Amino acid sequence: MTTINTLSRDVSLQKLNTFGIAAQAKLFLPVIELAQLQAVRNDPSLSQLPRLILGGGSNLVLSDQIDALVLHMCLQGKKLTSDDADFYYVTAAAGENWHEFVQWTLAQGWPGLENLSLIPGTVGAAPIQNIGAYGVEIQDVFHSLEAFDFATGEVVTLDKAACLFSYRDSIFKQSLRDRMVILNVTFALPKMWHPRLAYADVMKWLEQAQIQQANALQISQAIIAIRQAKLPDPQLIGNAGSFFKNPVVSASIRHALLAQYPDLVSYLQPSGDFKLAAGWLIEQTGWKGRSLGAAGVYEKQALVLVNRGHATGAEVKLLAQTVQSDVLKKFGVELEIEPNFY
Template sequence: MSLREHNSFGLPAVARTLVRVRSEADVRRVVDHPEFGRAPKLILGGGSNLVLTRDVDAVVLKIEIEGRRLVAETEDAWIVEAGAGERWHDVVAWTLDQGLPGLENLALIPGTVGAAPVQNIGAYGVELKDRFHSLDAVDLITGRSVTLDAAMCRFGYRDSLFKQDLAGKSVVTRVRLRLPKPWVPALGYLDLERKMAETGDTHPSARTIFDWVCAIRRAKLPDPAAIGNAGSFFKNPVVSAEQCRDIIGRDPEIVHYPLPDGSVKLAAGWLIDACGWKGKSVGRAGVYERQALVLVNRGGASGAEVVTLARAIQESVYGRFGIRLEPEPVIV
């Protein structure tokens, strides 16, 4: 089974076995299968956070569990649930259509609902953990269902328990999100501040913020349907205030965001651009002309070419700034 159509980079790879998972029962059937049960597993959602460098011997579980619903409403929040196979952006749009604001800053992030807590996705000042309630998952060893709350998921920056102890050992089947009441807009991000200044709208609605975020992302990021990519390829590095002051002393223009704990998040795209990588290529893999944080498939690229390019960028940034960039996608 070719995986080229199942990864947003459009990289060539073949899976020996692919199982479409549309329910928890489908997962249990794989666990109980005499051949598949003991085999290694690769969990595949939208394939938007994946770099395939080879054919896959593991059993690929293509998660296609659907469903969206409002599960509960309390005085201080709405709780909504979505199947792990739903497209994340579709669920964000659906919540707004239902009059349930809170996810608008996370609009247009590629991938599925099931991948969102694994990656602890985030954008424009909001992370999934800020809106997370709980999730259901199936253990790939025992076949048992478990429900995990936020503390159990051990969320970190683009990180969670599912990238640590439970990597490849558990399948997320449903995710519940907590949308706080009263709604308070999250506007403390440079691009959104620019939109407020441009439009004169200093009290935007959730729908307006959604539209702004979509416009900003479309202007910066290529559509995977047109040019293969996995979105932001590197995590924004977090450094100490002292390290940041040192870098500012040498590069006053560096884009940085102070964090509540006193550390500082640096814009990885700025670091890459400063090293001259924007628009450059290694083989058929390249750095997107409008956003240095995005690596792209210029046509017929292999996973090996993408990884070679990524490593060259890492070495370049480390050589100039002393910072080691960490890739966001899973490299297989």
């Protein structure tokens, strides 16, 4: 049996979370192979401990002390698994950097992930959050995944239906949270590719670049440029990307809000409901660019909370709750937080 002699105590996680919070892990294990997870499960002193599964740390707000076994998923590898008349089936290990994986698929001539360029994090974390951007979500390109089940000690395969994907959600944030650890993900990338260009920002960038028939790589370049202009680089300013989900409201609620706020930013959904721009709602409350302690609302995009220097998890949480309260008071709309607090 593989030993877990790489287990460490009192390890700083400051460089392993994009918010840059100076958290300390009681126990820390970098996972580079399945046998380590099996060893943890079979070790009575470890199997009953609380667990924190850590990928890129990009969708997480940590407390100062993590009284748990932190499993840092470092599994590597990516390959074309198979193909058929319609799809390329591409598999990547959980520890692969998401953006680098997207760029690799495009370099191989396998389009489909371009709209998800420059999203921070790892491949293994992507299905948990059902990450999405510019009209594409993971569920749109997802085929299956393999995960280790701590309850049974088995490796299981889950298809799209089993993952229960919804807006920024999946079964891994619900009933399977802390029970299953994603090992690898397989994507179905279309051979008959069609660009997804529903967002005005993307179209505007392509027009300015005088690109009329954009290919997947050019769309990726456009989205990278747009994200870099709007969002702070976690290497320079600690953040977890979009901090709040865009709330979805009924047509009647949207109509009432529009009567009071004619500039309300909203998007019609297939259900007939409307998705409201959370960043716009926050900006109207006057929080854009403001701070509470060492945590602040980014001056270029109100949807993003940032670490202005030595912010604690508690300060980020207080700021988030205050913003939620002010939006609810002004608009009667509840904002839901995207990142997980631990």
